[in-house]
Amino acid sequence: MAEMMTGAEMVVRSLVDQGVKHIFGYPGGAVLPIYDALFQQDEVKHILVRHEQGATHAAEGYARSTGQVGVVLVTSGPGATNAITGIVDALMDSIPLVVITGQVATHLIGSDAFQECDTVGITRSCTKYNYLVKDVNDLARVIHEAFYIARSGRPGPVVIDIPKDVQFMSGAYVAPKNVTHKTYQPRVKGDLDKIREAVELLGKAKRPILYTGGGVINSGPEASQLLREFAQLTGFPVTSTLMGLGAYPASGPQWLGMLGMHGTFEANNAMHDADVMLCIGARFDDRITGRLDAFSPGSKKIHIDIDPSSINKNVRVDVGIIGDVAHVLEDIVRLWRNSSPQVDKAALKGWWEQIDLWRARKSLAFKPSSEVIKPQYAIQRLFELSRGKDVYITTEVGQHQMWAAQHFHFDEPNRWMTSGGLGTMGYGLPATIGVQLAHPDALVVDIAGEASVQMTMQEMSTAVQYRLPIKIFILNNEYMGMVRQWQELLHGGRYSESYSEALPDFVKLAEAYGGVGIRATHPDELDAKIKEMIDTPRPVIFDCVVDKTENCFPMIPSGKAHNEMILGDAAEDIGSVIDSAGKMLV
Amino acid sequence: MPPRDTGPVERHTLSILVDNEPGVLGRVVGLFSGRGYNIESLTVSETEHESHVSRITIVTSGTPMVVEQIVAQLGRLVPVHRVVDLAAEGKLLERELAMVKMRGKGEHRVEALRLADAFRARVIDATVESFVFELTGKPDKIDQFIAILLPLGVVEVSRTGVAAIARGPDAM
Numbered sequence: 001m002a003e004m005m006t007g008a009e010m011v012v013r014s015l016v017d018q019g020v021k022h023i024f025g026y027p028g029g030a031v032l033p034i035y036d037a038l039f040q041q042d043e044v045k046h047i048l049v050r051h052e053q054g055a056t057h058a059a060e061g062y063a064r065s066t067g068q069v070g071v072v073l074v075t076s077g078p079g080a081t082n083a084i085t086g087i088v089d090a091l092m093d094s095i096p097l098v099v100i101t102g103q104v105a106t107h108l109i110g111s112d113a114f115q116e117c118d119t120v121g122i123t124r125s126c127t128k129y130n131y132l133v134k135d136v137n138d139l140a141r142v143i144h145e146a147f148y149i150a151r152s153g154r155p156g157p158v159v160i161d162i163p164k165d166v167q168f169m170s171g172a173y174v175a176p177k178n179v180t181h182k183t184y185q186p187r188v189k190g191d192l193d194k195i196r197e198a199v200e201l202l203g204k205a206k207r208p209i210l211y212t213g214g215g216v217i218n219s220g221p222e223a224s225q226l227l228r229e230f231a232q233l234t235g236f237p238v239t240s241t242l243m244g245l246g247a248y249p250a251s252g253p254q255w256l257g258m259l260g261m262h263g264t265f266e267a268n269n270a271m272h273d274a275d276v277m278l279c280i281g282a283r284f285d286d287r288i289t290g291r292l293d294a295f296s297p298g299s300k301k302i303h304i305d306i307d308p309s310s311i312n313k314n315v316r317v318d319v320g321i322i323g324d325v326a327h328v329l330e331d332i333v334r335l336w337r338n339s340s341p342q343v344d345k346a347a348l349k350g351w352w353e354q355i356d357l358w359r360a361r362k363s364l365a366f367k368p369s370s371e372v373i374k375p376q377y378a379i380q381r382l383f384e385l386s387r388g389k390d391v392y393i394t395t396e397v398g399q400h401q402m403w404a405a406q407h408f409h410f411d412e413p414n415r416w417m418t419s420g421g422l423g424t425m426g427y428g429l430p431a432t433i434g435v436q437l438a439h440p441d442a443l444v445v446d447i448a449g450e451a452s453v454q455m456t457m458q459e460m461s462t463a464v465q466y467r468l469p470i471k472i473f474i475l476n477n478e479y480m481g482m483v484r485q486w487q488e489l490l491h492g493g494r495y496s497e498s499y500s501e502a503l504p505d506f507v508k509l510a511e512a513y514g515g516v517g518i519r520a521t522h523p524d525e526l527d528a529k530i531k532e533m534i535d536t537p538r539p540v541i542f543d544c545v546v547d548k549t550e551n552c553f554p555m556i557p558s559g560k561a562h563n564e565m566i567l568g569d570a571a572e573d574i575g576s577v578i579d580s581a582g583k584m585l586v
Numbered sequence: 587m588p589p590r591d592t593g594p595v596e597r598h599t600l601s602i603l604v605d606n607e608p609g610v611l612g613r614v615v616g617l618f619s620g621r622g623y624n625i626e627s628l629t630v631s632e633t634e635h636e637s638h639v640s641r642i643t644i645v646t647s648g649t650p651m652v653v654e655q656i657v658a659q660l661g662r663l664v665p666v667h668r669v670v671d672l673a674a675e676g677k678l679l680e681r682e683l684a685m686v687k688m689r690g691k692g693e694h695r696v697e698a699l700r701l702a703d704a705f706r707a708r709v710i711d712a713t714v715e716s717f718v719f720e721l722t723g724k725p726d727k728i729d730q731f732i733a734i735l736l737p738l739g740v741v742e743v744s745r746t747g748v749a750a751i752a753r754g755p756d757a758m
Contacts, residue, residue: 124612125620129664132608149664183605184664309658312651 002172007136007162008033010173011100014143016043017176020071022062022437023047024055028075029115030102033167047437047466050458052079054430056086057456060095061434064417065392067220069150070434072099077115080161081122085424087157088126092421093243094218096155098146099127105165106134119161128156129184134163136171144179153186154307155218186306190323195331198278198302198319202332203341205276207351208236211259211288214243214420215281215305217413219325223247224413226329227280233336235348237355239267241282242405243420250409256355257364260288261556262402265363265565266355268554271296272562273354279303281325284314285421286585294561304328363554363567364406373523375400375475375546379407379447382473385530390442391415394431396452397423399481399552404447426455432470433462443471443534450476450503450543457509463539464514471533472541474506477548485551510541519543558585593649597626598673599680599750600657601758605665606632606640613663614642623648623656627682627725629747639667643750645725670758677753683746684728689716690739698738705731716741 005013011034015023024047027035038046049055052074059070070090074083080101090097104113120132129149131142139162146158202208210231216223224247231238231254238248239259248255257264259271268290271277277299282288284303289295292314301317303310304325311320321328366376379400393408394417395401401418410416417435419427428446436444446453453474463470475481483498507517516538520529526544533540553568559581604610611630618625627645632638646656653671660669672678686707688698695717702709702719705727711718721731725748732743752758 120609121612124609125616154662181664183667307662309655309662311658313655313658316651 002174004170005173006033006037006170007139007167008037010136010140010171011143011162011167012037012041012044013173014140014176015071018069018144018147020044020069023071023073024049024058024062024434025073026052026055026075026079028079028102030076030104030164031073031079031100031167033164034073034100034102034162046073047433047462049430049433049462051456052082053085053426054433054456054459054462056083056090056097056099057424057427057430058434058437058459058462059097060086060090060093060427061394061417061431062438063095063097063434064431065414065435066438067414069096069098069147072097074099075102075115076104076119077117079115080117080119084122084126085422087123087159089419089422089424089427090157091126091128093419094155094214095157096150097157098143098150099157099159101159101161102167103132103161103163106163107165109163119159123159126157127159130159130161132161132163133166136166136169139166139171140174141179144174144176145181147176148179148181149184152184154215187322188306188324188327190304190321190328190331192331194319194321195328196335198321199332199335199339199341201276201300201302201319202234202278202336203339203343205236206344206347207270207273207275208234208278208348209270209274209276209299210236210238210248210278210280211240211271211282212238212244212247212280213241213282215325216244216247219281221413223281223326223329226326226333228252230329230333230336233333234343236278237270237352239263239270241285241288241420242418244282245405245416246410246413249411251411258405261290262406262552262554263556264406265361265554265567266358268556268562268565269358270355274299277301279317280329281305283310286314289315290556290564291559291561296562361567363565366550366568369547370523373520373526373544373546375477375550376403376407377523378473378475378526378544378546379403381526381530382445382447383408385527386443386445386534389534390439392417392435392439392442392444394418394428394435394444394446396428396446396448397425398449398452398483399485399550400447400449400452400475402482402552403475408447425452429453429456429470429472430459430462432472433459433466433468436463436468436470437466445471445473448472448474449481450474450478450506451480451500454504460510460513460515460539460541468539469537470539472539473533473544474542475544475546476503476506477546477550478503479548481550482552484549488551489557506541506543510539513539515539515541517541517543519545521545593651595647595649596653596673597645597647598653598671599678599748600644600646600660601670601672601750602642602644602660603667603758604640604642605667606638607665610640610665611642613665614644614660617659617663618644618646618656621659623652627747629749643748645748668758670752672750672752678750679753680724680748680750681722682725682728682748683720683722684732685710685744686719686721686732686735686740687716687742688719688735688739689741691715694738698735701731701734701738707731
């Protein structure tokens with residue numbers, strides 16, 4: 001005999017049965033019954049944000065740092081539309097979210113009712129899947145299915161739109177174990193013949209490269225472990241996309257640093273000159289490949305991805321393996337051990353010698369200053385002074401994000417939360433809230449820019465309300481730094497609307513929110529101030545006043561190939577390097 | 587920026603089995619518009635009433651790499667059961683139904699009836715000054731019929747779009 005309850009009670013019960021401890025949301029007319037059900041229990045804790053976008057990013061931070069599904073609850077109309085940015089962000093970066101939206105009562109749908117919008121229509125193209133639940137007896141099944149879809153295969157956001165009358169109606173509850181999906185059954189084991197072919201190619205490689213991405217992180221800690229094991233077995237060099245940082249340790253001997261537009265000289269040149277490339281859970285994004293027809297022209301390419309549509313999407317590969325990274329790597333490691341290929345040790349040695357020559361260029365080097373804080377230096381100090389602590393880093397989007405990726409080093413997966421695909425300014429601050437909630441004793445820092453952070457600054461209030469000791473480390477150069485950099489390099493130094501002529505006093509702002517404000521303006525005081533921040537057990541906004549005109553290098557100019565990188569010292573020549581076609585690219 | 591794919595543009599007919607749920611056609615069509623793929627023809631109808639399965643037939647065009655990508659993108663939509671590129675299998679059977687209304691008098695009417703007979707089109711409505719013909723066939727046969735009938739006074743055409751199935755004993 002099925003248990004009877006209201007739709008609102010079913011929502012809460014389903015969350016409990018899915019093991020959800022925290023949800024992020026904002027109440028409104030169309031979700032009041034669910035909020036009423038939340039009020040009458042204490043198994044699921046609701047975190048009240050200040051804007052629905054903040055709820056989605058907080059849920060993303062929660063999901064990314066734990067591997068669990070992040071849950072959001074918002075009302076109809078503006079509640080749903082405000083959540084869209086975070087939903088698209090989660091889709092682009094493959095973050096599992098379940099977003100529950102209220103909807104006007106079923107008899108009002110289509111009548112342009114108050115706070116009505118076509119949520120399933122609007123979110124159809126920006127979710128992995130979405131539902132409008134019109135019958136309360138479908139509700140529990142739909143919620144359990146949504147969790148399954150969000151976390152299975154290539155993870156992503158799922159929206160469940162629930163009309164208010166359905167929340168009031170009584171229906172039969174279905175437990176998660178009784179729910180299976182008839183069409184969506186992603187394949188996790190890779191084709192063994194293809195894996196054999198891959199191992200054979202890798203065994204003959206003279207200039208191999210492992211190009212890893214966010215798929216390794218999404219596949220779980222075992223995947224990172226297997227990646228390390230395989231790297232150690234083979235001695236092959238490893239690089240990673242922005243999303244994959246931490247899967248292979250930055251302190252590991254085979255680590256080349258990040259690749260792509262602001263990747264290291266050694267990583268990009270190794271990609272370009274490689275003869276066998278193993279792409280693991282990455283997607284040949286335009287930030288990675290640079291000019292497509294000059295992308296790693298001489299390599300045989302092997303691609304592991306759980307999403308069949310990622311294979312051959314941007315770059316033709318020689319061996320495409322559809323499957324979960326951990327499952328496929330397990331087979332690769334096993335086959336490698338069994339067949340113990342006769343690797344060309346001399347060639348591999350020569351390859352590493354070449355890589356060391358590239359490394360010697362020290363592409364991340366910058367001119368130090370004793371007068372002004374260089375943004376890269378600030379991140380280096382933050383990294384050094386937080387070493388040995390349980391650290392999680394989030395970022396906003398722009399120069400500071402790239403500098404963080406270059407100069408903050410990650411030895412473990414799930415420690416780095418950033419908006420890679422969508423590039424959402426305003427991601428980092430709310431993301432820290434989700435991360436801190438999941439890891440109450442950790443040091444959680446948003447490496448931010450003063451422009452980005454103002455997009456979701458109001459979530460500082462959320463952090464104060466829940467006593468979450470997040471640290472907002474703002475590299476304040478008064479510019480939208482990456483926009484300013486492109487304007488300098490591509491638009492003749494015409495800084496159109498990229499300078500903020502008015503900025504808040506971030507120290508006072510922190511205090512106004514009930515947090516702590518710290519400011520550093522000189523390199524000499526930086527260490528002491530960072531230590532003060534780390535030791536403050538309350539939310540902190542750190543206003544780190546940095547060099548206003550520093551550019552982020554190295555850089556692959558738009559429309560150029562991996563081996564046409566611009567290094568910091570050569571920066572002045574850059575204007576002539578980008579042709580008119582390149583200017584068309586973002 | 588060089589084109590990412592320089593292969594020949596080909597016409598492909600895709601059969602897609604989907605759960606017949608609200609919005610499923612929107613998902614499929616939205617995928618095509620959102621990612622910049624072509625739809626030359628689209629038909630959809632429930633084919634297995636008991637299991638709520640519909641069959642969508644889409645005629646599209648693109649380079650082999652683009653068509654491969656379309657199939658993969660369709661395949662990952664949650665309510666999609668199967669996607670088959672019928673052209674790739676070389677067993678394509680295509681049919682389309684058209685209703686063609688012509689208006690005319692005298693010799694034009696006689697000529698139109700003669701042509702309809704040659705194309706095996708049926709008259710499904712007639713007045714003293716008009717006919718409606720029904721014609722089933724491959725899309726190019728219908729194109730040809732309409733083209734020939736045009737000077738005789740075609741006033742409107744309604745076409746179903748292509749339905750397709752594979753030859754031989756096996757289901758998709």
